[in-house]
Amino acid sequence: MEMITRPRRLRSSENLRRMVRETRMDPSSLMYPMFVMEGTDKVEEISSMPGQYRYTVDRMEEKLYRLADAGVGSVMLFGIPNDKDEVGSGAYAENGIVQQALQKAKQAVPNLFYVSDVCMCEYTSHGHCGILHGHDVDNDKTLDYLAKIAVSQVQAGSDMVAPSDMMDGRVAAIREGLDRNGYTNTPIMSYAVKYASAFYGPFRDAADSAPAFGDRKTYQMDYHNSREGIKEALLDVEEGADIIMVKPAMSFLDMVARVREVVDVPVATYSVSGEYAMVKAAAANGWIDEERIICEMAVSAYRAGTNIYETYFAEEVARFMKEGRIG
Numbered sequence: 022m023e024m025i026t027r028p029r030r031l032r033s034s035e036n037l038r039r040m041v042r043e044t045r046m047d048p049s050s051l052m053y054p055m056f057v058m059e060g061t062d063k064v065e066e067i068s069s070m071p072g073q074y075r076y077t078v079d080r081m082e083e084k085l086y087r088l089a090d091a092g093v094g095s096v097m098l099f100g101i102p103n104d105k106d107e108v109g110s111g112a113y114a115e116n117g118i119v120q121q122a123l124q125k126a127k128q129a130v131p132n133l134f135y136v137s138d139v140c141m142c143e144y145t146s147h148g149h150c151g152i153l154h155g156h157d158v159d160n161d162k163t164l165d166y167l168a169k170i171a172v173s174q175v176q177a178g179s180d181m182v183a184p185s186d187m188m189d190g191r192v193a194a195i196r197e198g199l200d201r202n203g204y205t206n207t208p209i210m211s212y213a214v215k216y217a218s219a220f221y222g223p224f225r226d227a228a229d230s231a232p233a234f235g236d237r238k239t240y241q242m243d244y245h246n247s248r249e250g251i252k253e254a255l256l257d258v259e260e261g262a263d264i265i266m267v268k269p270a271m272s273f274l275d276m277v278a279r280v281r282e283v284v285d286v287p288v289a290t291y292s293v294s295g296e297y298a299m300v301k302a303a304a305a306n307g308w309i310d311e312e313r314i315i316c317e318m319a320v321s322a323y324r325a326g327t328n329i330y331e332t333y334f335a336e337e338v339a340r341f342m343k344e345g346r347i348g
């Protein structure tokens with residue numbers, strides 16, 4: 022059989038396979054989403070996300086140390102306030118839950134990079150990501166609040182803000198707010214390509230943030246669309262986004278690849294709560310090999326072109342990278 026090119030040649034040993042790997046990763050590019058709640062001395066497991074917890078501020082440290090130890094680069098903080106109101110005032114309160122968590126985390130484990138999610142849905146009584154006008158979210162009114170939230174998070178110590186609300190013009194509004202307050206060097210990671218997705222289900226349990234009526238389809242994107250995602254990504258870069266995120270990850274890797282091609286800023290993708298829950302449920306039933314699935318999900322996100330990978334499995338993925346199992 023005459024055959025000059027035999028792809029199998031480069032697969033013939035573990036050493037060789039490692040040598041020719043196309044996708045190289047480093048734990049410093051991993052981001053871990055973490056939930057903080059009010060109160061003291063409590064760590065509560067999230068029922069739809071076994072192995073993930075809500076921490077009170079005084080109990081965050083144990084997890085932060087483990088993440089830093091594993092080499093994970095960054096943590097994104099989500100706050101779960103006790104009290105919610107129409108305008109989500111807990112999101113920009115000086116002593117709000119995320120503000121407290123940022124102060125504590127920065128002081129306790131300063132070698133991690135802290136990102137704060139800028140959104141209102143965990144803080145509003147109606148569970149929508151903005152200020153309501155009747156049953157609709159008032160885009161332009163919401164912008165002032167988002168800028169206020171971002172500024173208050175940075176004042177509390179946030180290293181980078183990540184707006185996830187999907188209002189039009191919010192990157193520009195947040196940039197202006199930060200600059201006006203002297204935070205010209207604080208980057209914005211925009212959830213630019215965020216789809217209205219059932220994959221967020223377990224998160225909404227965790228953060229108690231499901232909308233009280235309707236859904237998020239008037240602000241989050243329709244998952245039939247990809248050109249629209251490119252439009253969103255380019256718009257946000259123009260408005261000053263420093264990093265562009267695609268979310269969810271697993272069912273949207275086509276968008277990670279497309280966005281990676283059209284923007285010149287780093288690209289992030291967020292493997293969301295539903296992705297985590299599916300892996301955990303199937304693994305608990307003995308239907309899949311959890312560790313191998315985690316590896317494939319992570320590598321496929323990087324292979325699609327992501328530069329930053331946000332995942333509830335960050336600690337595990339960091340370990341697999343260090344062990345040389347992947348990366």
Ligand code: PBG
Nearest residue numbers: 140142185220221224293294295
């Ligand atoms: C806030 C926000 C959500 C998620 C991240 N930021 C929920 C939503 O948009 O409904 C979801 C993350 C996850 O599912 O892990 N808007």
